[in-house]
Amino acid sequence: MNILNSISFRIRLSAVGRYLSCLMLVFHVGCAENSLDYTELKQINEKVTESELKKYLKVIKLLPKDKIPTFPSVYAPAPAWSHIRSLPIEDLVNSEQNNLSQLWDIQRISDHFGTRNRTLKKALHRRDMSKDQFISFTLALGLAASRTQLRPDQNLEEIIQKGEKIIHQLQLDKRPFSSLSLEEKHRTLHEAMWIARVNRVKQLIQVPPENINLVKSHWDELKEVLPPEFLKNPLGDLSDTLEERGIPFTINEAEDSDELLEWTSMNAIIGTDEPDPKPEKIR
Template sequence: MAKFKHRLSSLLCCLSGLLLCSAGCSNESLEYTELKQINEKVTEAELKRYLKVVELLPQQKLPTFPSVYAPAPAWSHIRSLPIEDLVNSEQTNLSLLWEVERIRDQFGIRNRSLKKALRRRDMSKEQFVSYTLALGLAASRNQLREDQNLEDVIEKGNKTIHQLQLDKRPFSSLSLEERHRTLHEAMWISRVNRAEHLIQVPPENMNLVKAHWDELQKVLPPEFLKNPLDELTDILEERGIPFTFAKDDSDELLHWTSTNAIIGSDEPDQEPKQIKIQ
């Protein structure tokens, strides 16, 4: 009996030790997987750590990064759902694109080089994804033009989206012209989604990206290196239809030379006799 108690006591001590080790590992794991939010400042040290991971990758290039910028809706003419349901579904799908877990599961699948680089730099894949998003969005916002005001885009877009959410007609019941107009207005769903994420970028991150642009433009995913709103811009809606295009119909473009001129040799027509009206 005493022998059994001694063995049981030893077993309990071992279990206690395992639990303590487990608790310690748990705390380390939480610190290890802390993620950077897109509205949080990225420090110089964090950027340096991020770039050190990239340095270990083949040709210092990231594997293909899952896109977070969704194109404009392109609903099929046979979709029988009401427009309001299509809009709500589109918004839900766009929000899922930004989830770190979704990106992690699709980024660098079975890529041993990425896995090895992250392990050597003590960074989780989720952390790497979150840094890519924070830096990428800052790079995107730096590409915006002065006339692209994000607050205006969000305000105007939400008004249009709200009107679409009041439309209970089945999309398939619309005429060709109505479907075209509805899809044109539904483009605001993608615009607003992008603008709502871009507007969260801290100015510190924009300045950090500008300061390290020579390095970052070589490693960030391509979709973050161009203006994020231009492909969803309606030129006619923003600027109207010009009367003439630049430099068209200008007198400066009219050139005359005697060698190129066509000179007639016929005698001029005689002046017609005036007809008296009685």
């Protein structure tokens, strides 16, 4: 009797095992059918095609108010080290550079973008696009949009060259930041602003001209949907007018030319009084 019970139990267990195996197989096939065939991410130095842009905009049209959910910022502010930071300046600079480089990481952005937004997930699913792909398109198009907002005199290569020289000098400074005088701290933070400038420009300079032209041709659509930080000068909040342009002044050559200056002894005002032998002290 015990033998029969044992055999019966094994048969039931085997049947349950086959059922679970079939269930897992069906689940696996279902997941495979819902998976994306194409999951490659768009790099910021790669050309975005018209068809890719249309697909991107179709996702956005499925979102509330045709707007992208709040997008994590990738443009870091200038360093604002506390006056009591005791680390050497070189360490503060290196740490700042490492932190800024992580801002552009797709995974970092994905962890803070639309994590509980079901509407976004549904829109991406309907258009066969992963969230990371959507983020990569936002960065590629956003940086191209930023390029269109630069002033003509903002030469990216020159900014990198100048900035790297200043940053290199900061990296040679082994003094604790807290040991500096107030004036030295102010000057150091002013120079450290180049860390953020160079970080942004090294991304901006990678944008291909095709993407800039694509953004310009679809500006009316993109300006309504791209994150706000991509719609203004990307270096505007890090600008220093005196450093970039100097103190402005103009000379009217028609009126202020030295050649127009006239002097004659007849028109000169010449003093004739004797010097005061006991001049009063100026208080």
